[in-house]
Amino acid sequence: MKKHTLSQLGARAEDSPISWLMKAALDRPELISLAAGFTDNATLPLKITREILDGILGSSSKGRSALQYGTTQGDLTLRRLTARRLYSLDFPEISPENPPVSSYSAGNIVVTNGSQQFLYLLSEALYDPGDLILVEDPTYFVFLGIAKSLGMHCRGIRMQADGIDIKHLEEQLEGLRKSGEIRRLKMVYLVSYFQNPTGRNTTLEKKKQALDLVRRYESHAGHPIFLLEDAAYRELRFSGAPVASMLSLDPHQERVIYTGTYSKSFATGVRVGFGVVPDSLLSTILRIKANHDFGSPNLLQKLMVEVLTGTQYESHLQAIQRRYLRKSRVMLSVMKKSFPASVHWDIPQGGLNAWVVLPRKWRTGLKSRIFKESLNQNVLYVPGNLCYAEDSGRRKPDHEMRISFGSASEPDIREGIRRLGRVFSKLQ
Ligand SMILES: Cc1ncc(COP(=O)(O)O)c(C=O)c1O
Known part of the structure; x- marks a missing residue:
């Protein structure tokens, strides 16, 4: 008799470290979660949302429409506003009224429950077990959790300070061509x-090179190879110059898939x-989305329409960008004082995370002394090895950590980093 009746997908699905990490932060209030x-x-x-929801629910026609099911693809006004916003982020100097390229059409946008659902829908649409990414x-x-549960095989492309190592991408593509596995690369x-x-930002030049390379290798695959840009x-850019998206490089949107979110x-x-x-x-x-939920919550989409139509979005964005700049600078300055010289990190220009690289002999994984000692000190980080795909082509690095300045308060960031510094000093 079998031990379970799970599908192959069900059996492949593993506990996501994200659920555990988020729960640990909520369950142990004394824990400083980085x-x-x-x-x-x-x-x-809070205030913006309350006022807008009051406005929507205070009008019987708006309120009823918001409390009703919407469409599978998502609210048309929200899709139009999103298309226009993407266009003006990519081409700030050109009027968004008449986009000269078709990659910014509301008709090609699907609204989802966070960009996470989009990543899942797309993977379901493209992947059979054993296919490569x-x-x-x-x-x-x-x-990586999605990839694992759907039986997708991942190969890693090395990263540099300004995005993927294009030479390594080419080597990987060439290796797959030679082995014939490129036919499974989607x-x-x-x-x-x-x-x-x-926390690294990919340059436009690298995006272009990646797109060119992938198009060059497509003939060996015998089918399109897509580039998914997760934005x-x-x-959350708080310094440095803006970079256009890959949509700007694919004017008829043939190979670039883009996903974004209003979550962050x-x-x-x-x-x-x-x-x-x-x-x-x-x-x-859209067919798969219809099977999932035939449309994301309408009320929340109407909320986002109002947020994007008014001036609140821009002002909120500026406030949080300033906030994350400040928090990241606090984190970096305490790291500089508290971490030994053998520990390195990049200076993020946006986002919520800093990546810390320790000497190779120091392990940071869930079973490591550093992780356990940090938990004893009530401070939590994401072990770097959780962020590496299962790729038999290399050993998973185990001497890095992701530390986030997103949710912790400034005093907690200072204290959390000092505690990590004390854990490191015991290893010196
Ligand atoms: C790189 C990346 N993509 C997508 C997501 C999904 O976010 P959401 O579903 O809230 O849009 C996250 C969330 O942390 C993320 O880090």
Whole structure:
């Protein structure tokens, strides 16, 4: 007799470290969590949201329409506002009234329950067990959970300070061509803005090179290879120059898939995200979305319409950008004082995370002395090895950590980093 009756997918699905890390932060109030992917609590837009919801529910026609089911693809006004916003982020100098390219059409946008649902829908649309995906090394670990449960095989592309190592992407593609495995390669996944976990930003030049390379290798695959740009942190830029998205490089939107979210830039609890999908995938994604939920919550979409129509979005965004700049600077300055010289990190220009690289002989994984000692000191970080795909082509690095300045208060950031510094000093 079998021990369980689970599907293969059910059996493959593993506990996500994100659930554990978020729960640990909520269950142990004394814990300083530099791990959880929460945003800053104090700047959540309580007043704006209350006023807008009062406005919507105070009008019987608006209120009734918001409390009714919507459409599978999502609210048309929200999709139009989103298309226009993407366009003006990519082409700030050109009027958004007449976009000269078709990649910014509301018709190609699907509103989802956070961008996380979009990542799942897309993976369901494209992947059979055993198919291949190229991901950044390291990458967003919740995406790795999707890959694992759907039986996708990941290969890592090394990262540099300005995005993926293009030479390594080419080597990987060439290796797959030679082995014939390229026929199972469907997509390259890049978290291109203030990446989770490293905080790194991919340059436009690298985006272009990646797109050119992938198009060059497509003939060997015998089918399109898509580039998925995950821009979850794009709007949390607090320094450095803006970078256009890959949509700007694919004028008829044939190969670039883009996903964004209002979770980070407005409110994580609202969870309104979206995908911008090429025509060739749109109806499939919509059919799968219909099977999931035939549409994301209408009330929350109407809320986002009002937020984006007024001036509140922009002012809220500026406030949180200033806040994260400040918190990141506090974190970096205490790291400089408290961490030994053998520990290194990048200076993030946006997002919620800093990536800390320790000497190779120091382990940071869940079973390591550093992790246990940090927990004893009531401080939590994300072990770097959770962010690496299972890739037999290399050993998983185990000497890095993601520390977030998103949710912890400034005093907690200072104290948490000092405690980590004390843990490190015992290893010297
Ligand atoms: C890189 C990345 N993509 C997507 C998401 C999903 O966010 P949401 O579903 O709230 O839009 C996250 C959340 O942390 C993320 O870090």
